[in-house]
Structure formats: C-alpha cells, structure tokens
Amino acid sequence: MAYSEVRKLIAKLSNQPDMHAALGLADDGTVRGRFLELDLSSAFQPIFAIRTRQPAGYDAYARPRTANGEVISPWGLFAQAADDATLVRLDRLCRLVHTLNYFSQAQADLPLYLRVHGRLLAAITQDHGQAFRRMLEALGVPPSRIVLQLPSEAAHDVLLAGVILRNYRKAGFQAGIHANDVREAQSLLHLHAPDVLKLAPHAIASPETELPPLLKTAAERGSRVIFTCVEDDATLDRLTQVGADYVQGYLFGMPAPTLDAAQSGGPHR
Structure with missing residues (x-):
C-alpha cells in the first residue's frame, strides 16, 4: 500500500485522539507507535x-526500540507500564500498530494473530475486545480476520478464560489460547472449544501417545491446534507423524517486518 494510503488509514482513527496521537509513519512507510x-x-x-x-x-511481535536504536524485549516494554490504565493503552497500541502494518500489505489475506498481555485480563473486567473492535471498524478491518490470543497464564483459570474467549467471539474475533501442557489443552478444548489452541512441543512428554487423542478432540470441537517453538527437523517429523496440521517456529524463519521477508525463510525442506 502506498505511503499516502497508510496515512489515510491512520487518519481514520482521529476520533480516538489518544491512539491517533501515538501513531506515525517511518521513512520506510511502516507504521510506528x-x-x-x-x-x-x-x-x-x-x-x-x-x-x-x-x-x-x-x-505479530512487538519490536520496541529506544531513542538510540537499541532493541529491547517485549517483556522490557510491558514492564514500563506501571499501572493498569497504562498497560491497557500499551497493549491496544501494540495490536493497532500490528494491524496497520499487516493490512497495509497487499498479500495480507490470511488471519492475523495478536497477543493479549496477561495483566490485561485482570485490568478489564467485562466486554473484552470491544474497544479494539471499534478501532477495527474505523479502519474497515473485519474482526473475524484477527485471532486474539490469550497467554498461557490465562489457562490456569479455565472459567475466566472461557468468559474472555466468549467475549472475543461476541465481538467478532477468532479466539485463541496457549495451553501449558496436554492435559490443560484437553480441558480447554472440552470446556471452551477455542478457535485456536497453541501448545509447545517441549510441554509434551510423549507425542506419539498424547497427541492423537488431543488432535481428535480438537477436530471434533472445530479447533485448530498450532504447535509453537518448532526449531528442528526432528520435532517437525514427530509432529507430522502423529497428524499435526499447523506449526510455527524458527525452523521456518525469524519474524520479519514484511510478509515477503517472513515467507522467505519458509519450511527448510
């Protein structure tokens, strides 16, 4: 998308002055917060x-930089939000920056996965996702094209997780959650049937025995299981043999600012 078109997208958020004032364009045409x-x-x-x-x-991943160009971790970024109100604003700003940078690219025709910070779950007591939905409406982006992902700590309270997942769906989003292990993943699938469930291979003691029942439950519940942190061919082979469908990790390339660059890593074989 042309530089002027991205600027027009940002202008559509002028009715939300707090967010609008925090957005700008870099020299390369990407949106910065x-x-x-x-x-x-x-x-x-x-x-x-x-x-x-x-x-x-x-x-999507946040890439915060200091005034001298030093990259800091996302954990370092969110540690600077000292109170709930600041955290809520920062979390929404990150998601908004990602949304603008993603949907301004011509080939952005697949779902965009956005993380929700764990501290946000307690900071907002109801109507999760509604404020972000209104921002998307201003931009003309359907919420259904976005997967809002709850972090693994949310799975410790499966009832609260269910409330939030339902709120996301009510707002029109796809809803996802990270599970800490296979047992927790099965519980989340049975109780809430999230659109997406993420699980890291290192949390699986025996893929050959634990994963076929999990994948069967996911298929019955209409959920997609994505295995994260796949970093070597041996892990990919084991997941493939048990019938896994979706994977994510450094084996397929590092996160990159453009989709062309992100795809260039591709599967190594």
Missing part, C-alpha cells in the same frame, strides 16, 4: 500448514 520514549514497530512470523507447506496465518 510511540510509548514513552520508545518506538514500536512490528514483525510477523508465518504459521505453516504442514500438508501444503504454505502459510496459514501470521503471528
């Missing part, structure tokens, strides 16, 4: 379908 003295940009990592070896969506 401003939080305190930090500059926020986006990086995207593909989620691959094993059978087709093609991307099935993109996961």
Whole structure:
C-alpha cells in the first residue's frame, strides 16, 4: 500500500485522539507507535500448514526500540507500564500498530494473530475486545480476520478464560489460547472449544501417545491446534507423524517486518 494510503488509514482513527496521537509513519512507510520514549514497530512470523507447506496465518511481535536504536524485549516494554490504565493503552497500541502494518500489505489475506498481555485480563473486567473492535471498524478491518490470543497464564483459570474467549467471539474475533501442557489443552478444548489452541512441543512428554487423542478432540470441537517453538527437523517429523496440521517456529524463519521477508525463510525442506 502506498505511503499516502497508510496515512489515510491512520487518519481514520482521529476520533480516538489518544491512539491517533501515538501513531506515525517511518521513512520506510511502516507504521510506528510511540510509548514513552520508545518506538514500536512490528514483525510477523508465518504459521505453516504442514500438508501444503504454505502459510496459514501470521503471528505479530512487538519490536520496541529506544531513542538510540537499541532493541529491547517485549517483556522490557510491558514492564514500563506501571499501572493498569497504562498497560491497557500499551497493549491496544501494540495490536493497532500490528494491524496497520499487516493490512497495509497487499498479500495480507490470511488471519492475523495478536497477543493479549496477561495483566490485561485482570485490568478489564467485562466486554473484552470491544474497544479494539471499534478501532477495527474505523479502519474497515473485519474482526473475524484477527485471532486474539490469550497467554498461557490465562489457562490456569479455565472459567475466566472461557468468559474472555466468549467475549472475543461476541465481538467478532477468532479466539485463541496457549495451553501449558496436554492435559490443560484437553480441558480447554472440552470446556471452551477455542478457535485456536497453541501448545509447545517441549510441554509434551510423549507425542506419539498424547497427541492423537488431543488432535481428535480438537477436530471434533472445530479447533485448530498450532504447535509453537518448532526449531528442528526432528520435532517437525514427530509432529507430522502423529497428524499435526499447523506449526510455527524458527525452523521456518525469524519474524520479519514484511510478509515477503517472513515467507522467505519458509519450511527448510
């Protein structure tokens, strides 16, 4: 999308002055957010379908930089939000920056996966996702094209997780959650049937025995299981053999600011 078109998208948020004032364009035409003295940009990592070896969506990551260009971690970024109100604003700003950077790219026709910070779950008591939905409406982006992902700590309280997942769906989003282990993943599938469930291979003691029942439950509940942190061919082989469909990790490339660059890593074989 042309520089002027991205500027027009940002202008559509003028009715939300707090967010609008925190957005700007970098020299390369990408959207940047401003939080305190930090500059926020986006990086995207593909989620691959094993059978087709093609991307099935993109996961967004925040890339905060200091005034002198030093990159800090997302954990370092959110640690600077001292109170709930500041945290809520920062979390929404990150998601908004990612949304603008993603949907301003011509090939952005797959779901965008956005994280929700764990502290936000307690900071907002009801109507989760509604404020972000209104921002998307201003931009003309359907919420159904976005997967809002709850972090693994949310799964410790499956009842609260269910409330939030239902709120996301009510607002029109796809709803996802990270599970800490297979037992927790099964519980989440049975209780809430999230659109997406993420699980890391290192949390699986015996893929050959634990994963077929999990994948069967997911298929019955209409949920997609994405295995994260896939970093070597041996892990990919084991997941493929038990019938996994979706994977994500450094084996397929590092997060990158453009989708072309993110796809260039691709599956290594």
